[in-house]
Amino acid sequence: MQVDLGSLSFAEGGYLLVKRAVRRAASGDAIVVTADAADLDVDLRAWCRVEGHRFDWQPGAGTARGQARIVTGAIESERWAGARRATGDGEADEDTIAEHPPRSWGLAARGATIEAGTPDFDFHLTDKIEVWSDDAARIYQQAVAAQWDPETAIPWNAAFELADDLEDAVVQVMTYLIENETAALIVPSRFIAQLHPHFREVMQVLAIQAADEARHIEVFTRRARLKRSQLGRSTIGGQVSLKTLVEEPEFAIASFLLSVLGEGTFLSLLWFIERYAPDPVTATVVRLAAQDEARHVAFGLAHLGQHLEREPGFRPRLADAVRRRHDALRHTAGLNDEVFDALLLMAAGSWDHDALRLGSQRVLQLMQDMDEGRRKRLVRLGFPEADAAALSALHTRNFM
Amino acid sequence: MTSPLPINSDDLVLGAVAYDQKVVAIWDGFQQYFRARGLPFDYVLFSNYERQVEAHLRGHVHVAWNSPLAWLQTERLAQRLGRRAQAVCMRDSDCDLHSVILVRSNGGIETIADVRGKVVAVGARDSPQATLIPLNHLADHGLLADRDFQVQAFDTLVGKHGDHIGGERDAVRALLRGDADAACILDANHLAFAREGTISSASTRILTQTGAYDHCNFTVLDGVESQKIAVFCDLLFNMSYADAEVRPLLDLEGVKAWVPGRVTGYAQLAAAVDRFQTIDAFVSSVEMQCK
Numbered sequence: 001m002q003v004d005l006g007s008l009s010f011a012e013g014g015y016l017l018v019k020r021a022v023r024r025a026a027s028g029d030a031i032v033v034t035a036d037a038a039d040l041d042v043d044l045r046a047w048c049r050v051e052g053h054r055f056d057w058q059p060g061a062g063t064a065r066g067q068a069r070i071v072t073g074a075i076e077s078e079r080w081a082g083a084r085r086a087t088g089d090g091e092a093d094e095d096t097i098a099e100h101p102p103r104s105w106g107l108a109a110r111g112a113t114i115e116a117g118t119p120d121f122d123f124h125l126t127d128k129i130e131v132w133s134d135d136a137a138r139i140y141q142q143a144v145a146a147q148w149d150p151e152t153a154i155p156w157n158a159a160f161e162l163a164d165d166l167e168d169a170v171v172q173v174m175t176y177l178i179e180n181e182t183a184a185l186i187v188p189s190r191f192i193a194q195l196h197p198h199f200r201e202v203m204q205v206l207a208i209q210a211a212d213e214a215r216h217i218e219v220f221t222r223r224a225r226l227k228r229s230q231l232g233r234s235t236i237g238g239q240v241s242l243k244t245l246v247e248e249p250e251f252a253i254a255s256f257l258l259s260v261l262g263e264g265t266f267l268s269l270l271w272f273i274e275r276y277a278p279d280p281v282t283a284t285v286v287r288l289a290a291q292d293e294a295r296h297v298a299f300g301l302a303h304l305g306q307h308l309e310r311e312p313g314f315r316p317r318l319a320d321a322v323r324r325r326h327d328a329l330r331h332t333a334g335l336n337d338e339v340f341d342a343l344l345l346m347a348a349g350s351w352d353h354d355a356l357r358l359g360s361q362r363v364l365q366l367m368q369d370m371d372e373g374r375r376k377r378l379v380r381l382g383f384p385e386a387d388a389a390a391l392s393a394l395h396t397r398n399f400m
Numbered sequence: 401m402t403s404p405l406p407i408n409s410d411d412l413v414l415g416a417v418a419y420d421q422k423v424v425a426i427w428d429g430f431q432q433y434f435r436a437r438g439l440p441f442d443y444v445l446f447s448n449y450e451r452q453v454e455a456h457l458r459g460h461v462h463v464a465w466n467s468p469l470a471w472l473q474t475e476r477l478a479q480r481l482g483r484r485a486q487a488v489c490m491r492d493s494d495c496d497l498h499s500v501i502l503v504r505s506n507g508g509i510e511t512i513a514d515v516r517g518k519v520v521a522v523g524a525r526d527s528p529q530a531t532l533i534p535l536n537h538l539a540d541h542g543l544l545a546d547r548d549f550q551v552q553a554f555d556t557l558v559g560k561h562g563d564h565i566g567g568e569r570d571a572v573r574a575l576l577r578g579d580a581d582a583a584c585i586l587d588a589n590h591l592a593f594a595r596e597g598t599i600s601s602a603s604t605r606i607l608t609q610t611g612a613y614d615h616c617n618f619t620v621l622d623g624v625e626s627q628k629i630a631v632f633c634d635l636l637f638n639m640s641y642a643d644a645e646v647r648p649l650l651d652l653e654g655v656k657a658w659v660p661g662r663v664t665g666y667a668q669l670a671a672a673v674d675r676f677q678t679i680d681a682f683v684s685s686v687e688m689q690c691k
Contacts, residue, residue: 009601011594039590039606042500046588049493052641052656075656078642117644 001025005035010043018044018070022053027074034062044068051075082116086198099128101198110198124194125251129310133303136201143208143295148288150219156226160279165351167227169342170282173273174224175232176339177289178217180266180400183242184296185213187258191251205299212292219285226281232342237333241398244325252307252314253321259300261322262400263293264377268370269399276347276362301380308382315382319391326394334397370399411442412628414618415452415461417470418445419563422652429649433639439631448559449526450682453477456621457690463488463629466619467561468528468669473679473686474619475663480687487617487661489633493654494615495665498587499534502572502599503607507581512541512608520545521552521571521580526678527562528613528669530571534584536672537610545676552580565589572598582607614665633660 003021005014014035021031033044041057045068048055052073059066086105088096095111103120125131133139162170188206195203224231245262248254270290277283308315340363345351347366348359371392378388412434416427427443434441444461446452449470456464457477466474471487478485501520503509509518515538523530531553535545545551554570562568568585572593575583585593587609593599618636620629636658639646650656673679 009594011591012601015595037601039594039601042498042587042606042609043591043594045498046586046591049496050588050654052492073656075641078640079647081642082644115644117647 001029001031003031003033005033005037005040007036009037010035010040010047014040015043015047018047022051022070022072023076025072027072027077029072031070031072032062033068033070036063036065038065040068041066044070079115080113083113084116085111085113087111097128097132098198100126101196102126103196105196105198107197110200123196125191125199126196128199129307130252131195131199131202131303133202133299133306135302136199136205136299139295139299139302140201140204140208143205143212143292146291146295147208147211148215150215150222153288154219154222154284155280156222158280160281162227162278163350166278166345166349168232169345170278171224171228171230172232172338172342173346174220174282175234176238176336177220177286178224178231179234179238180242180262180398181213181216181220181289183245183400184258184263185210185217186246187248187254188213190246191254194251202303209296209299212296216285216289216292219289223281223285233336233338235333235336235338237329238336238339238398240332241329241334241396242400244328244396245400248321252304253318255300256304256318257321257325258400259296260304260377260381261374261395263296263300264373265370265395265399267293267297268366268373272343272362272366272369273346276349278346278349297377301377304381312382318381319383319387322391322394325396329396329398335399407442408440410440412439412463412625412632413461414441414443414463414465415455416443416445416465417449417452417467417560417563418447419557419560426649426652429652433646433649434632434635437635439628439635441632449473449561450559453682454686454689456619457481457686459624462620462625463632464619466617467563468613468615468617468666469526469532469561469673469679471617471619471663472666472670472673473683474621476679476683477686477690478621480683481690484622486620486622487663488620488629489636489658490614490617490661491653491655492657492659494617495659495662496612497529497615498609498612499529499537499584500587500590500609501534501538501607502575502583502585502590502604503581504575504578505601505603505605509581509607512538512543515543515582515607516548518581519550519552519579521554521574521583523553523567523571523584524555524558524560524562524564525553526558526560527567528672529586529615530562530568530584532672532676532678533610533613533668536668536675537608539675541608565592569593569598572604576603611668612665613668614662617661617663633658 001021003017005017008014018033025031045055048070052075054071056069057066058069061067086108088098103123104118105114106118106121108114188209192203192206197203245258248257267290270286273286274283344359344363347362348355374392374395375388378391416423431441431443449467452464453470453473455461456474475485509515525531543549552574554567556566557564568589571583574580639658641647641650641656
């Protein structure tokens, strides 16, 4: 085999041509390298020494200066001898998902060839059954396409002036939403760090879910501060409820409690606020947030549905999680009065008696809508109607 | 409760110089490798080679991972003290190194004779590859340092015998700035500096290169732990680059395979230290202490 570098110096790209020839050669093959550049003997010799190839400089041969003859070593083939491809079946070309990808695959792209001996990464979520959904790629693509810019998507400059009490009610609701969306940001973020990156699409869905929540926190904060310098109240009951979510260690259960039950319930709440919002900014921020939340619910249902299909015995554990959380929150207040009152006033629109009566009916209807939504989703996950109704009734009074 | 002692009187103790933080990772890795294969092994790190050579002669370490200069120091001390030093093992990549002397492409130096009256940048004063061997090469061509040309030394980490690349990099920068007219570096660093863009074929050219010489080796003294040394060498020779467990360690140490030690590659350095009297005072001082 012969490689002529011409006027190309070895350091400035010539080494790539030699490397290519070495890769094509078998261990022990000879490669003759010629070049017009003056430093070939020095640079190629140093490179061969480090790479484990034998080097002989033959003055007077080949070119006027001479030529190098290298005999390839076995290093390249030895390095990759034990390598394997990071796919489900190890050898096939297709992008198959492994049931239990080894931790030593680390951060390697799915389908990449991985050198043997890569270090184990401390990923906890390494079982396909626990995290995977065939819908993840589609949901991620939808999420990417549906991203909105808070600066332009919301009519921040719309002219409106609310009565002080009504503005206060909006600020209190926004304060509550920010708190809840913070929990909804932290929960997927925690699991991203634990998830084996082999489940790339799930990682991407969780990442964009966290980004969605970051945006929601931004727009709710901006709405709260649009007319006020001070935000509303945060209560023990609300925070204790969210703490049980943030601290749930198991991905599937956290996803069930957060996405299916919590964010599912939130969908009804956001639609309610949109419907009775006293101003266009409030209506827009919750409408856009609801679009995103619907995707989060869809992903939760998708991967839990797939999980339960393969492991129906997991269903009672989900039910236990709801009961456990209910027991943990039994002695807390749940939704703070300020939020409940604010929702009622928002739905009433004024302090007028008839309006308050109507507002009260609308909030009761909201509770029913939330319950109905939860029951439907539980049934979709295979819970019998009666169990679904019982579990829905145990859901946190804090909604999320 | 009694804890097991971290040191074992059976340990084969190796000395190495901490020229870089990675040295700890290297020897921790080797310690695990040797111990897992039944060789009780420990290591101690020295801040400079002179301290290591002295400790070796005093029997504080059984085997020393020596620079070529430390090898000569040990060999000569051993000789004076009626002992015999042996290089038992070395890296494949430490065989047949060359140093080069670089000049600026448009610097007006065409031949070695043109170096007369100029400034030559070198690495650390005790660097075989970036100072001693190339200056000896110039002397072989009739040009003596400080008499026929001025030496500008970049004394990065003296005592490390040039293991740190910093001095050579500084020498090349001095050349590029025009503060020096020539710079002495290892051939592998010529390639490294070219690939990182520090030098290019347009900015510099190689004026001359030295003959081949060898670099580090594992040095032992006669009669010291010879059975364990034999096991130590066998375990090194058995390290295969195809073994995923040891490959990261070999990569860290810059070696593809360990080869039996040889001492035929130190003649140029020996001539240099004789010519420049680089190690005489040190050898005499340790000789006095060890007698």
